Amino acid sequence: MEIHRAALIFVAGVITASCSENSAPDREKGTSEARRELVRESQAETAEGGDKLQPGEDQIGEDCAAFVRSTKVVPPARAASTDCPGCPAGGTEVLTFRDMKVDAVSCAGDTCIVGVTIRAVFNPGSGETVAGGLTAWIPPEQRSAYLSGHTPSGEQAFRVQISYKRRGEGWQAVEFDRAPVE
Secondary structure (H helix, E strand, C coil): CHHHHHHHHHHHHHHHHHHHHHHHHHHHHHHHHHHHHHHHHHHHHHHHCCCCCCCCHHHHHHHHHHHHHCCEEECCHHHHCCCCCCCCCCCEECEEEEEEEEEEEEEECCEEEEEEEEEEEECCCCCCEEECCCHHHCCHHHHHHHHCCCCCCCEEEEEEEEEEEEECCEEEEEEEEECCCC
C-alpha cells in the first residue's frame, strides 16, 4: 500500500508541476494583453479628451458653425441709427449651417491644418453688402442675386481649410482659408 500511496503522491506532484508550468505563460500572456488594452484605452482617452493630439470633430463642427453664422448682411449706415430699432445691430445671418465633413487632418507639433467641407443653405434676405465668414466663398453671381432679394436655392458646399494652434491643453481655430484644389 505504501508504494501505491507513494505513486499517487508522485503522480499528483507531476500533475501539479505541469499545471503550474502551463499557467505561468498563460499569466504572462494575460498580463501582456492587459497591458496592450490599457495602452489602447489610454490612446482612446487621449484622442477624446485630455491632452488631445488634434482638434476633436465636435470642436471642428462648432468652429465651422460659428464661421458660417459670421457670414452676415451688413446693414446700411442709416439702418444702424435709431430709424431702424428692429434691425439687428450685427447684421442678419446669410447662411444656416447644416453639416460638415472632415476631409483631412495634418498636424505637426502645436499646429494642425484641417480640411473640411461645410454644407449650408441661404436664409431668405437681401441687403447692400455681405461680410465676414464665408463671403469669399460665395460666387459673385449668387452674392448679387442674394443681395437683390433672390435667395439661391439648395444646399451649398464650401471647402475650407482651418488652421488650429494648441492653446494649453486645447485647440483654437486661428485662420479659415480656401481649401486647396485637389
